[in-house]
Amino acid sequence: MQGLEALRAMLLIRAFEHRLLARPDRGFQLASSGAEAVAVGVCAALGSDDTLLTSGRSIGPALARGLDPGAVMAELLGRTGGPCRGRGGRGHLAQPAAGFFGAHAVVAGNLSVAAGVALAMQSQSRPGVVACLFGDGACGSGALHETLNIATLWRLPLLLVCDDNGWSVSTPRAAALAPQRLADFARPFGIASESVDGMDVGAVADAARRLAAHARAGLGPAFLECASARFTPHSTATRETRTRAQLEALELRCPIRAHAGALRARGELDDAALAALEHEARDRVDDAVAFAEASPMPGPEELLDDVG
Amino acid sequence: MSADAPPAPRVFFREAIARALAEEMAREPRLLLLGQDIGAFGGAYREFAGLHARFGAARVRDTPVAESAMVGVAIGAAAAGTRTLVSITYMDFLMLALDPLVNYGAKLRYKTGGQLRAPVVVKTTAGAKGQGVAHAQCLEAWLMGVPGLKVVAPSTPADAYGLLKSALREDGPVVFVDHKRLFPVAGPLPAHEHVTPFGRAQVVRDGRDVTIATHGYMTVVALDAARRLAHEGVSCEVVDLRCLAPLDVGTVAASAARTGALVTLEEGQPSCGVGAEVAFRVRDAVGTLRVARVGALPAPVSSNPVLEAACVPDASRVVETVRRLLDPARRAAPPSEES
Numbered sequence: 195m196q197g198l199e200a201l202r203a204m205l206l207i208r209a210f211e212h213r214l215l216a217r218p219d220r221g222f223q224l225a226s227s228g229a230e231a232v233a234v235g236v237c238a239a240l241g242s243d244d245t246l247l248t249s250g251r252s253i254g255p256a257l258a259r260g261l262d263p264g265a266v267m268a269e270l271l272g273r274t275g276g277p278c279r280g281r282g283g284r285g286h287l288a289q290p291a292a293g294f295f296g297a298h299a300v301v302a303g304n305l306s307v308a309a310g311v312a313l314a315m316q317s318q319s320r321p322g323v324v325a326c327l328f329g330d331g332a333c334g335s336g337a338l339h340e341t342l343n344i345a346t347l348w349r350l351p352l353l354l355v356c357d358d359n360g361w362s363v364s365t366p367r368a369a370a371l372a373p374q375r376l377a378d379f380a381r382p383f384g385i386a387s388e389s390v391d392g393m394d395v396g397a398v399a400d401a402a403r404r405l406a407a408h409a410r411a412g413l414g415p416a417f418l419e420c421a422s423a424r425f426t427p428h429s430t431a432t433r434e435t436r437t438r439a440q441l442e443a444l445e446l447r448c449p450i451r452a453h454a455g456a457l458r459a460r461g462e463l464d465d466a467a468l469a470a471l472e473h474e475a476r477d478r479v480d481d482a483v484a485f486a487e488a489s490p491m492p493g494p495e496e497l498l499d500d501v502g
Numbered sequence: 503m504s505a506d507a508p509p510a511p512r513v514f515f516r517e518a519i520a521r522a523l524a525e526e527m528a529r530e531p532r533l534l535l536l537g538q539d540i541g542a543f544g545g546a547y548r549e550f551a552g553l554h555a556r557f558g559a560a561r562v563r564d565t566p567v568a569e570s571a572m573v574g575v576a577i578g579a580a581a582a583g584t585r586t587l588v589s590i591t592y593m594d595f596l597m598l599a600l601d602p603l604v605n606y607g608a609k610l611r612y613k614t615g616g617q618l619r620a621p622v623v624v625k626t627t628a629g630a631k632g633q634g635v636a637h638a639q640c641l642e643a644w645l646m647g648v649p650g651l652k653v654v655a656p657s658t659p660a661d662a663y664g665l666l667k668s669a670l671r672e673d674g675p676v677v678f679v680d681h682k683r684l685f686p687v688a689g690p691l692p693a694h695e696h697v698t699p700f701g702r703a704q705v706v707r708d709g710r711d712v713t714i715a716t717h718g719y720m721t722v723v724a725l726d727a728a729r730r731l732a733h734e735g736v737s738c739e740v741v742d743l744r745c746l747a748p749l750d751v752g753t754v755a756a757s758a759a760r761t762g763a764l765v766t767l768e769e770g771q772p773s774c775g776v777g778a779e780v781a782f783r784v785r786d787a788v789g790t791l792r793v794a795r796v797g798a799l800p801a802p803v804s805s806n807p808v809l810e811a812a813c814v815p816d817a818s819r820v821v822e823t824v825r826r827l828l829d830p831a832r833r834a835a836p837p838s839e840e841s
Contacts, residue, residue: 245582276615277614277615277617278613278614278615278617279615279616280615281612281613281614281615282613282614282615286613286614288613288614288617288618289617290614290617290618291617295581295582295618296614296618298605298606300601300605300606303574303601303602303605303606304606305571305574306570306571306572306573306574306575306578306602307574307575307577307578307581307602307606308578309571309574309575309578310574310575310576310577310578310579310580310581310582310586311578311579311581311582312578313534313575313578313579313584314578314579314580314581314582314583314584315582317532317534317560317579317584318532318583318584336570337570337571337574340566340568340570340571341571341574341575343566343568343571344565344566344568344571344572344575347566348563499616500611500612500615500616501611501612501649501650502608502611502612502649502650502651502652502673502674502675
């Protein structure tokens, strides 16, 4: 999924989030705008045998993985038409049967779980790899060290992908993490790692494919660092702490604009084609919203279902 | 059991655990065991003895000292179709792993609308035995109130065997709590395969005057206290809860309704403890009831033998509490409960 398909996937995420965040009933959300290329690039490297785990910032990755936008919209709005019947919401979106093992909204909380999913694949002699997407904030957690250690020892088919948007809520990366290069966290383990421009979907996809192939070949885990950006506040409930000038500078690096520019330069895209793709994305979001709105909220009598 | 049935062989607690694990490993070829020193070493209490040799290093895996990741790995593997038991050598260290256990494993089935389940057993060893403040705690009460989590704490080899086998067939996460002082204990274990269902307490001594509800090693202490009280003409009924979540309130309530008095006994802290929960729910079910609880005194459990013994309950404290509860004159004198 590079070329026009990658553009189509990124436009869908952007349009989807734009529509979701404009809704008065959106509730608490963590947007992926600015990091579309990371989600789409990583998912380009994943096939049907593979599965993806993410942090709570899961909307872009879920759509990039191919989940039905209507089902995702329903889940995010708490409707029973969501794959988790509206219980998971944005932080806990999951549809394992579609290769999206799920989001988990505890920072770094999905790392060891992903290693466990990889252990199950390895133990069952299944062919896939497990990709786990997390933010730079997770790199300050001991869970990353523990997971890298065990995954390396046991050669687990695990692709760890750090979506480094440079901020943990209001704390800049430099105030939270000592290493300059986050892929260096993988160095002591001697595993494959790369650092790429997370605003370049092609670069992310190429690196993700190389590292996934490494994990697929039984060589153990790999680490991919993607320098991306977050165009919106940490969450819909968080104050923006960056200046307008900072945000405008970030938006100049917009991964969608960058990819569209590259496609134009290669003669694969013109204004009409771009407009058509944008229109298609809006249509898909219209359909998603219609599906979600037609789906009921759960009744309180469902509260105790599936507790344990 | 008929009079001419052969007596069940007596085995040590650790042997009962190893037998249950071996049978379930054979029954479920995907079952993995993870933990520190559970491989060739055979576990801190030799409760994993023989499994590494029989089932191999891929299924009986020594792990790094990384409780949080190991519980996360175990739950992830379980959710992806590989049932897993993970051993946390000391229950104190389970605190390091509460995030994957409570935030992920216990909620997984619920939050995914039933798409995923985490059939994982976290086996851990609680209790004071001379090892100091961070190797001694009984934290099972913390876990009882977590929706989606089941908690069992056997007191006999037979229940260790039967409850562990049940735990390994559950759909969701189970914390299996054993106790350092139970490992040297031998008891009958029938040769035939059996499982012990969750949510059923067991009356382990019949009595008329007072019900003592307890679990784990404190069952041994309660039975000791009951024998001493029998010499004074006080008849104690001892109920081994066995399973703390789900809790079998009915068995305790039926006993307490007969005796009219309930003493709860636990080794852990009684504040917000197992006994507080049991006493409330039993009194709710029974109505009028005399209640007292016994637990550790509100101090860390030192490795100092004098201080350790002063902190955790023993039979003498149970005896004294029962006497005070049953004697109206003494009961009038505060405090009305021991804690």
